[in-house]
Amino acid sequence: MIYTVTFNPAIDYVVAINKIEAGCVNRLSSEQIYFGGKGINISLVLKELGITSKALGFVAGFTGEAIENGLKEAGIITDFVHLEKGNSRINVKIRSDAETELNAAGPEISEKALSELFRKLNILENGDTIVLAGSVPKSLPEDVYEQILRQLSDRDIRTVVDASKELLINSLKYKPFLIKPNLQELGEIFGKTPVSEDEITAYAEKLRQMGAQNVLVSMAGDGAILLDSENNIHKSGVCSGIVRNSVGAGDSMIAGFLAGISDGDFSYALKLGTAAGGATAFSDGLAVREDIFTLLEQL
Numbered sequence: 001m002i003y004t005v006t007f008n009p010a011i012d013y014v015v016a017i018n019k020i021e022a023g024c025v026n027r028l029s030s031e032q033i034y035f036g037g038k039g040i041n042i043s044l045v046l047k048e049l050g051i052t053s054k055a056l057g058f059v060a061g062f063t064g065e066a067i068e069n070g071l072k073e074a075g076i077i078t079d080f081v082h083l084e085k086g087n088s089r090i091n092v093k094i095r096s097d098a099e100t101e102l103n104a105a106g107p108e109i110s111e112k113a114l115s116e117l118f119r120k121l122n123i124l125e126n127g128d129t130i131v132l133a134g135s136v137p138k139s140l141p142e143d144v145y146e147q148i149l150r151q152l153s154d155r156d157i158r159t160v161v162d163a164s165k166e167l168l169i170n171s172l173k174y175k176p177f178l179i180k181p182n183l184q185e186l187g188e189i190f191g192k193t194p195v196s197e198d199e200i201t202a203y204a205e206k207l208r209q210m211g212a213q214n215v216l217v218s219m220a221g222d223g224a225i226l227l228d229s230e231n232n233i234h235k236s237g238v239c240s241g242i243v244r245n246s247v248g249a250g251d252s253m254i255a256g257f258l259a260g261i262s263d264g265d266f267s268y269a270l271k272l273g274t275a276a277g278g279a280t281a282f283s284d285g286l287a288v289r290e291d292i293f294t295l296l297e298q299l
Contacts, residue, residue, distance in 0.1 A: 002046060002129045002258060004039035005117075005148070006057035008106040008137050009067050009080075009088050012036040012247070014284070016095045034285055035070045036091070038133035038162065041248040041286060043076050045255035045276055048289040051262075054079055056120060060107040061087030081116045083107050099246060108139040118151060126156040129177070129258065133162040133251065142166075149174035162254060164188060172211035179207065180216045180254055200225055201233055214266070216257060216273070218250060224274055228266045236270045239278035239295040245285070252287045253277035271299040 012034040017026055035044075043053045055076055059068055060083035067088055071078050086107025094100040124130060130152065132145050141147070145167055149159060158177040161168060164185045172179075186203045187193030194200045204215040204227040213229040226234040256276030260269030275296040279287030282295075 001124075002043075002051065002053040002131065003121075003124060004043045004053055004055050004057075004131045004133070006037035006039035006055065007109070007134065007140060007144075009035070009037040009040055009057055009059055009064070010091045010104070010106070011063055011067060011088070012091050012093055014093045014095065014247075018096065020094065020096050020100075032284060035067045035074075036248070038248075038251050039131055040067075040071065040076075041251035042131055042133065042255045042258075043071070044074060044286050045248075045252045045280070046259060047075055048287060048292065049255065049259035049272075049276070050289075051255075051259045052077065056080065056117065058083055058107070058109050058113060058117070059088050060085065063090060064088035079120055081113050081120070083109065083113055093247060095245075101247075106137055109137060110139075114140060114144070118148070121148065121151060124152060124155065124157055128155075129158040129160065131160040131162070131254065131258075132171075133160075133254070135163070136167065143170065145171050146174070149176070160254060160258070162250065169210070172207065175211045175213060178214045178216060178254070178257065179212045180218060180250065180257075181207070182218045182220070182250070186217065197225065197235075201227060205231075216253070216270070218253060218277070224253070224270060226266060226270045232266070234267050234270045236274040236299060239275060239282075239298050241278060241282035241295070243281050245281060245283060247280075248286050249277045249281040252280040256287075256292065272296060274299060 014032045015028045016030040043055045046053045055078045059080045089104035089106040092102040160178045161171045161176045162180045207215045215227045217225045223237045253273040257269045257273035260272035276287050276292050278295045279291040
């Protein structure tokens with residue numbers, strides 16, 4: 001079983017408008033509502049690829065209830081911790097001349113609620129996979145990723161970490177199965193953004209030496225590079241299409257990779273991840289199965 005953890009789920013209210021005029025009433029040309037958060041995005045795309053997962057995390061209030069019910073209707077198994085106060089956040093994503101996001105802070109997560117999440121994590125068994133993705137809310141301890149990985153370290157569990165800076169670096173001592181930095185994040189870690197394939201693979205090798213088993217570097221319009229656990233380099237180009245959406249593309253890449261790695265074929269996993277990421281980037285929402293496999297044929 002694959003488990004995804006989303007500390008701060010959200011309702012994403014995505015609106016389109018030709019041009020925003022400050023101080024005036026602006027009429028929208030379209031609007032959509034999605035249930036999001038990085039772990040939730042991964043669970044939704046895994047479902048499109050026929051892979052069952054369970055979504056964990058925290059929800060609160062009437063918006064949290066809507067998120068939970070929406071995911072259940074989409075066929076996602078959930079086991080959220082229900083917070084006693086506040087409401088799960090609503091993020092507004094405006095698509096106009098440029099993409100603009102208004103992201104809420106979300107509810108406060110108590111020590112009691114965090115303990116409940118740790119109790120739920122005890123169900124994980126040898127052979128399971130857990131995905132930790134995204135930032136940590138201010139109400140949680142900064143080392144919460146490390147606490148989770150430490151709790152699971154006595155079992156043979158594949159861990160996937162998609163985070164930046166210290167969150168990622170501090171998780172490496174627990175030898176995560178997969179990490180997925182992008183070029184900007186590599187630059188933040190090593191003080192210089194790589195510009196050549198040699199530099200990218202050199203940084204990926206450093207991350208492997210620090211503990212990561214497999215390092216997947218997403219390079220936006222230039223494709224992706226994977227340095228696997230046997231020190232083999234795999235490359236994938238980018239799919240052709242018109243970019244309409246940047247939200248969830250990286251999450252979709254992780255979902256595609258996890259769906260593709262079930263047979264141990266890293267090259268196929270990289271291609272399926274690239275196709276899934278492209279299918280989301282070329283859509284208004286998250287990737288759907290038909291679009292993913294259409295793009296896979298390009299690779």
